[in-house]
Amino acid sequence: xxxxxxxxxxxxxxxxxxxxxxxxxxxxxxxxxxxxxxxxxxxxxxxxxxxxxxxxxxxxxxxxxxxxxxxxxxxxxxxxxxxxxxxxxxxxxxxxxxxxxxxxxxxxxxxxxxxxxxxxxxxxxxxxxxxxxxxxxxxxxxxxxxxxxxxxxxxxxxxxxxxxxxxxxxxxxxxxxxxxxxxxxxxxxxxxxxxxxxxxxxxxxxxxxxxxxxxxxxxxxxxxxxxxxxxxxxxxxxxxxxxxxxxxxxxxxxxxxxxxxxxxxxxxxxxxxxxxxxxxxxxxxxxxxxxxxxxxxxxxxxxxxxxxxxxxxxxxxxxxxxxxxxxxxxxxxxxxxxxxxxxxxxxxxxxxxxxxxxxxxxxxxxxxxxxxxxxxxxxxxxxxxxxxxxxxxxxxxxxxxxxxxxxxxxxxxxxxxxxxxxxxxxxxxxxxxxx
Numbered sequence: 001x002x003x004x005x006x007x008x009x010x011x012x013x014x015x016x017x018x019x020x021x022x023x024x025x026x027x028x029x030x031x032x033x034x035x036x037x038x039x040x041x042x043x044x045x046x047x048x049x050x051x052x053x054x055x056x057x058x059x060x061x062x063x064x065x066x067x068x069x070x071x072x073x074x075x076x077x078x079x080x081x082x083x084x085x086x087x088x089x090x091x092x093x094x095x096x097x098x099x100x101x102x103x104x105x106x107x108x109x110x111x112x113x114x115x116x117x118x119x120x121x122x123x124x125x126x127x128x129x130x131x132x133x134x135x136x137x138x139x140x141x142x143x144x145x146x147x148x149x150x151x152x153x154x155x156x157x158x159x160x161x162x163x164x165x166x167x168x169x170x171x172x173x174x175x176x177x178x179x180x181x182x183x184x185x186x187x188x189x190x191x192x193x194x195x196x197x198x199x200x201x202x203x204x205x206x207x208x209x210x211x212x213x214x215x216x217x218x219x220x221x222x223x224x225x226x227x228x229x230x231x232x233x234x235x236x237x238x239x240x241x242x243x244x245x246x247x248x249x250x251x252x253x254x255x256x257x258x259x260x261x262x263x264x265x266x267x268x269x270x271x272x273x274x275x276x277x278x279x280x281x282x283x284x285x286x287x288x289x290x291x292x293x294x295x296x297x298x299x300x301x302x303x304x305x306x307x308x309x310x311x312x313x314x315x316x317x318x319x320x321x322x323x324x325x326x327x328x329x330x331x332x333x334x335x336x337x338x339x340x341x342x343x344x345x346x347x348x349x350x351x352x353x354x355x356x357x358x359x360x361x362x363x364x365x366x367x368x369x370x371x372x373x374x375x376x377x378x379x380x381x382x383x384x385x386x387x388x389x390x391x392x393x394x395x396x397x398x399x400x401x402x403x404x405x406x407x408x409x410x411x412x413x414x415x416x417x418x419x420x421x422x423x424x425x426x427x428x429x430x431x432x433x434x435x
Contacts, residue, residue: 012162016155017148024147028140032133039132043125048094051107051120055092058118062111071119079117083108087115096122161196169203175386177211180204222269228262264376268383276387278313285310285408286340292321293338298329305341310408316384317408320392321345323381324404330377332402343408353396354403362394378404 058072075084078099086093087108094107099119103126108117164181171179181200185193193201236255242248270276286307293300295318321338324347328336332349339346363378378394381404385392390408397403 012159013152013155017152020148020151021144024144025140028136028144032136032140035136036129036133040129043129044096047096047105047120047122047125048107051094051105051118052092054118054120055107055109055116059109059111059116062116069118072117074111074114074116076117076119078104078119079108079115080106083117084115087117088113158196161200165196165200165203168207172203172207172210177207177214180207218269221265225262225265225269228258232259232262261376264380267380268376278316278388280311280313280388282309282311283314283317284308285343285345288314288317289321289338289340289345292318293325296322296325296329298325298336299334300325300329301335301337303337303339305339307340308342310343312388312390312408316388317390320381320384320388320390320406321347323377324406327377327381328402328404345406345408347404347406348397348401350401353401354394359394359396 054069054072058068061068062074078097080095080097083093083095083097083106087110090110092107092109094105096103096105098104099106103122105120105122105125106117107120108115110116161183168179168181181204183197183200185191185197186201186204232255236252236259239248239252239255242251284307286302286304289304290302293302325336325338328347328349328351332351334350336347336349339348358378363382382392385406388408390406393405393407395403395405
């Protein structure tokens, strides 16, 4: 089983803190070891020099036949065996060992086949080394803690700016093209910019360019639609003057199609502008769905699993449902079923299902593919759904066919006694087929 680390371990702050801690610990360990070794070497050398000096005095006293000073003598008790063996071998030497519960520096030399030794107290030197080690550890901990605090503060300032940049990027991807990072470091061109400011400036520039291009595209679409309206109106009036015949019907049908396409383009242009006004009221969802199906003039089944009252813009919601039903009949196959389950309305056909690009990325204008394509209808439905705060998802039904699921903002409380929704009272929930 693979061990999963907590999510915070993936953050730049955590990684930076770990890096700083490791580097500080490594540096403190190296410097502490160097200082410890050097001070210990000097301390031991000083104690050895003192012990050898005392041994020299003891040797002179021994040769003169004088009494030996305390902590000195021939083969004294407590002399380390390795130092005794060194002296018996004809050499002088020193060693640190415990004597009477205290650290002691011994010095020994050969004398008449025996070991003449002298002891010097090493306790003060040992305490000095221990104190130095404690000071190294304490100062290292303080230095590491202080460095971590300063480093965390510096890294947090950078990550906060990165999070702000990422937040603005998400807002832009969500459609808010007015969002900008507006980093103060990018305002003064004479001021040197760091990498985060460079990224923020690039994001703001990209957002401005994208907004300009989309606004230009929206204006072009609106201008073209407006310009087409006048000649199409004249063309429709002229077609009404033609004698009744099959070619006349074809001309009128094409004119109606062109007028509908023009109106769709104008509607998309208004949706792209982001200035649509929502007129919300309380509506009974099942009743509204039945009315949309009746207005469509199609053989569509309405199934009410659970009715709900929702506060929404009726005209826009009817537009969404009407486009979904029309798309199901035009690009899918019968039977088409509209299901109301609380604040969720689904429209399902039994065709080949929505194409993969639509399921993954949503509707795209004038693009069609697979068994259930689409033109502007689903694009308008998705745009109107966003305006009323609903979520529109497209997927393939498990048993086959296309399934569009519209999730409205949570159900509103049932009307109090004596109050009535905007729509007339609906029949009890159940299943109904509306031709």
